[in-house]
Amino acid sequence: MAGSRPHVLTRRQFTTRMVAAGASVGVLGPLLSSCGGGDDSSSDGGGGPIQFWKFVAENDDPQIEAAIKRWNAEHADMQVKFQTFPFGDYTGTKLTTAFAAGNGPDVFWISPGAFLNYVNTGVSAPVDDLVDKNAYNPASVAAVSVDGKMQALPFEIEPVALFYREDHLADAGLEPPTTWDGLFSAAQQLTAGERKGIIIEVAPGPYQNFTWYPFLWSAGGEVVNDDSTESALRSPEAAAAFDLWGRLVTEGYAPNDNATSTTDIGTLGRGETSMQVCGFWAIAALQEQFADQPIGVIPIPAPDGGTPVSVYGGWTQMLNAESPRLDAAKAFTKWLWTEDDVFPEEWACRAGSKFSPREAVNEACNDVFGADPHSVFADRILPIARAEPRYPDQVVKAVGDGLQAAMFRGASGEDAAALAADAIDTFLSSYQGAPLNPETT
Numbered sequence: 001m002a003g004s005r006p007h008v009l010t011r012r013q014f015t016t017r018m019v020a021a022g023a024s025v026g027v028l029g030p031l032l033s034s035c036g037g038g039d040d041s042s043s044d045g046g047g048g049p050i051q052f053w054k055f056v057a058e059n060d061d062p063q064i065e066a067a068i069k070r071w072n073a074e075h076a077d078m079q080v081k082f083q084t085f086p087f088g089d090y091t092g093t094k095l096t097t098a099f100a101a102g103n104g105p106d107v108f109w110i111s112p113g114a115f116l117n118y119v120n121t122g123v124s125a126p127v128d129d130l131v132d133k134n135a136y137n138p139a140s141v142a143a144v145s146v147d148g149k150m151q152a153l154p155f156e157i158e159p160v161a162l163f164y165r166e167d168h169l170a171d172a173g174l175e176p177p178t179t180w181d182g183l184f185s186a187a188q189q190l191t192a193g194e195r196k197g198i199i200i201e202v203a204p205g206p207y208q209n210f211t212w213y214p215f216l217w218s219a220g221g222e223v224v225n226d227d228s229t230e231s232a233l234r235s236p237e238a239a240a241a242f243d244l245w246g247r248l249v250t251e252g253y254a255p256n257d258n259a260t261s262t263t264d265i266g267t268l269g270r271g272e273t274s275m276q277v278c279g280f281w282a283i284a285a286l287q288e289q290f291a292d293q294p295i296g297v298i299p300i301p302a303p304d305g306g307t308p309v310s311v312y313g314g315w316t317q318m319l320n321a322e323s324p325r326l327d328a329a330k331a332f333t334k335w336l337w338t339e340d341d342v343f344p345e346e347w348a349c350r351a352g353s354k355f356s357p358r359e360a361v362n363e364a365c366n367d368v369f370g371a372d373p374h375s376v377f378a379d380r381i382l383p384i385a386r387a388e389p390r391y392p393d394q395v396v397k398a399v400g401d402g403l404q405a406a407m408f409r410g411a412s413g414e415d416a417a418a419l420a421a422d423a424i425d426t427f428l429s430s431y432q433g434a435p436l437n438p439e440t441t
Helices: 011-021 025-032 061-074 087-100 112-120 137-144 166-171 178-191 206-218 235-249 282-289 328-339 343-350 359-364 372-386 393-408 413-428
Strands: 050-055 080-085 107-110 156-166 275-279 295-300 310-313 315-321 385-387
Touching: 011 080, 025 328, 025 413, 050 087, 061 080, 061 328, 080 087, 107 112, 107 328, 107 372, 112 315, 137 295, 156 166, 156 206, 156 372, 166 178, 178 235, 178 275, 178 372, 206 235, 206 310, 206 393, 235 393, 235 413, 295 393, 310 372, 315 328, 328 343, 343 359, 393 413
Parallel strands: 050 080, 050 107, 310 385
Antiparallel strands: 107 315, 156 275, 156 295, 156 310
């Protein structure tokens, strides 16, 4: 069932395209230092198992391994070899190095921040023939589409919200905040001793930006303009969002250094903070570790006159267009996420806490998603969520530099926004590739 093999990119071609597409020197360093040789390509002419790569996730990988075991038992001619790598290695240079050497996997997971690098270099294979787009969340389809073709398969939706300690707010005589002013005032009143009123992500990187975007969007701001030609951050709305996060840290109501990533809801569960910006995935941890703690969840507050907005993240499954096993990789991917009777539902709600972009899966999970605390996300947060932007790492870094300036260097919101905008404009002036903003549906 092997497909015909397209032209294989050499190391030099792949690296050159990655640079033109916007991949950073930090990601490509190992390639730039070794691209002077001959044309490296995979020696596999089409035989062997389907290579499936992702990062290590101890809670999730057993479900994937069980599904692959079922697939392999029924498909002797299309066996899948599943490999995982430490998160830092996988999101660092593991994939780029493999593809540059002509040894990229057939199936792999990709984040929104790396998505365009692999689309712009021609690595991704369209997956429109695997799914019924009408059965999928339109925003999820748009987020992975370029020129009307889906370049990866979305399989999870994890929106972000504000979690809070009901007991802390009650003791202070406070209601859950619904506006920025209310949020800032609550953070101020709830800060006492070593306990901070709120915890936000202060470490620069994609996750920090991810949790800040709802603040920007609820104020009416955007990172880049509609046609991806220049930054849209030189605006009062963007300045206000930078300023809010800056003041929370500089005035001492949010910690300036977090012991762990704020993806971990444990800080709130242990009562070390009163409010925390976190995502849907936190529900599983709360139920397992802090079931006796009084914790509520609400949409992220908006500025006065603004509309609350959330953001949802989620990895996607991409197929290697260069693969000699592309047809087999497509068959496996279609089975895993749309045909298997067990795995999609298990991934979403039986073993995990993730909405699916397929409404049929969410309906099958209604016994979970329809009950508290999942129902708050289903009813109030998912409907106002936008997909995580697919910005290249230069844009991610520019936004992060603006946040760092506001939180740690005393920059005003306006100055922080200008700092980020200048860097984004410099990058976009030479960017060659697909639009940064997803196609409208």
